[in-house]
Amino acid sequence: MKVRRGVQERVADQLRERIAHGDLVPGAALSETALAQEFGASRTPVREALKQLQAEGLIVTKPRVGTFVAAPSRREINELFEVKEILEGAAARLFANRGEIPELDQLRENVRRSERAVGDGDFDRYVALVHEYHDLIMRGAGNAKLMQQYRMLMNQLLYTRFVHLSVRRSGRLPQSDREHQSILHVIEARDGATAERLMRDHVRASHQALMDMLDFSGDEHRLNGVNAAPEQP
Amino acid sequence: MKVRRGVQERVADQLRERIAHGDLVPGAALSETALAQEFGASRTPVREALKQLQAEGLIVTKPRVGTFVAAPSRREINELFEVKEILEGAAARLFANRGEIPELDQLRENVRRSERAVGDGDFDRYVALVHEYHDLIMRGAGNAKLMQQYRMLMNQLLYTRFVHLSVRRSGRLPQSDREHQSILHVIEARDGATAERLMRDHVRASHQALMDMLDFSGDEHRLNGVNAAPEQP
DNA sequence: AAAATCCATGATGCATGCAAGACAGGGGCG
DNA sequence: CGCCCCTGTCTTGCATGCATCATGGATTTT
Structure with a gap:
């Protein structure tokens, strides 16, 4: 089922990909003309993709002045994590209250595979499985509307880099x-309230651990590249 | 502090206003050329406003084919209300956990005024106060990120019409x-968990009452003008 | 030498023209 | 009489050119 995709959609998807993957760091400048040349198109569709x-x-x-990759401040990142929670x-x-649905079996399978990945020490595989886990929960x-808001949230957070x-x-x-x-077990038990509480605790703990790491490792992965202007002429 | 506003922002704000106010019903067609003429501009900024x-x-x-005011299906509306909840x-x-903040006094004042408005039977004033109440809570x-997602949600819901x-x-x-x-009282008591529960119940009850009304009053305020194709040749 | 000013440069904002596709209606054909 | 095709017209998608303005560095002034 291949649909006819316009230029602006290709550009938007490409840029989303690059930002998520880290090829475009926060604060990086995006020139309309440069992007237009790179994609072999004119500025108009590029502008519309940027607008989106x-x-x-x-x-x-x-x-x-120009367009730049968003560089969320520390406070904004904390706010985004709060919304994520x-x-x-x-x-x-909601998942727990729905009982036996196809996603539940997939979640069980995901947890089984994660257990093996942890045992094997396969980090990359585990990262992929963590993504799948949270995606399955959503x-x-x-x-669908909740899912949509979640996707935008994760994009803003640059979560894949984290x-x-x-x-x-x-x-x-x-x-x-x-x-x-x-969390899987309480979902299986259809205990929605507990599932919500555990998931919030989980997200908050993950958030805390990440912030500790960022404090520890200095600003090599700096989050606000625009605010911190390079000071070397 | 007046800022220079471009054409596309004016167009976007105007259209948001009209959709929220009901001048543009769901399913209505929006012609780029017509809008461009109306705003005395070219199609380009209009297109960018529509993209946003x-x-x-x-x-x-x-x-x-064309651009149309979104016509959320019944299911989508229910989903949006679930997210609203x-x-x-x-x-x-979060409000309850923050203790004495300026918004708390404003909330007390809002509730006092609402009480008077109910006593006076002043519907319009009460509607405005309800809006202010939920806005103050947020x-x-x-x-700020939570507020932003909430604003987009309310726009999609066409809540002001509801x-x-x-x-x-x-x-x-x-x-x-x-x-x-x-809800105000439990916020004053800084009981976050109860505040969340009561607010969810409140939103759900409001949602339920509204859906009952829509069922009762027929489809005069129809929600899916695009999906429901007229079937009378 | 320090500071204010001027200007070349490059960015976005907007206007306009052309191309391609979707849809409705009329005309031709079986 | 019914079906199909064909074309006119409207829509959006894209390309291109000009206008406007922020910005940094050279230049002039004090």
Whole structure:
């Protein structure tokens, strides 16, 4: 089922990919003309793609100056994690209240595979499985609008870049895995309230661990590249 | 502090206003050329404004066919209300956990005025106060990202059109007002968990009452003008 | 030498023209 | 009489050119 995709959609998807993957760091400048040349198109569709990314909070445009990859401040990142906690907690509750749905079996399979990945020490595989886990929780909530808001949230957070760091913090890896299992069990027991509470705790703990790591490792992964102007002429 | 506003921002704000106010009903067609003429501009800024509204979920564009005001299905509306319940519930909890903040005094004042408005039977004033109440709850949560997601949600819901109907259902008006008071009291008591529970119940009850009304009053305020194709040749 | 000023440069904002596709209606054909 | 095709017209998608303005560095002034 291949649909005819316009230029602007290709550009938007490409830029989303690059920002998520880290090829475009926060604060990086995006020139319309340069992008237009690179994609072999004119500025018009590029501008529309940028407009869409702006509405999603991924980039910011300073009028007559330029467009830059969004560089959320520390406070904004904390706010985004707070919203993440809210949305994922609610999703776990809704999931639990739905009983036996296809996503539940997939979640069981995911937890089994994660257990093996942890045992094998296969970090990359575990990272992929963590993504799948949270994605399954959201899909299992059965609410497309919730899913949509969650996707935009994760894009703004540049979450994929964070997870790699977080998983390396080996201290929390087994703990995080146990929390995933606990949440699965209460979902199986259809205990929505507990599922919500555990998921919120899980997200908050993950958030805390990540912030500790960022404080520890200095600003090599700096979050506000625009605010911190390079001071070397 | 007046800022230089471009054409596309004016167009976007104007269209948001019209959709919220009901001048543009769901399913209505939006011609780029017509809008360009009306605003005395060219199609380019109009197109960018529409692109932004599309990203916000307010309009949908069928390629090579036209752009139309979004017409959420019954299911989507229920999903949106479910998300509303989640976000407002979380906001009430966060508010309660923050203790004495300026918004708390404003909330007390709002509840006092609402009580008077109910006593006077001043519907329009009460509608405005209900809006202010929920807005204060969200602001009191102290999370700008949460507020942002909430704003987009309310736009998609066309909530302003709903409230007028809902308030007319006089049976729930005193009940709704009592719920507002109860939530204020548990926020004053800094009981976040109860505040979240009560707010969720409140939103769900309001949602239920509205859906009953829509079922009762037929489809005069139809929600899916695009999906429901007229079937009379 | 320090500071204010001027200007070249490059960015976005907007206007306009052309191309391609979708849909409705009329005309031709079986 | 019914079906199909064909074309006119409207829509959006894209390309291009010009106008406007922020910005940094050279230049002039004090």
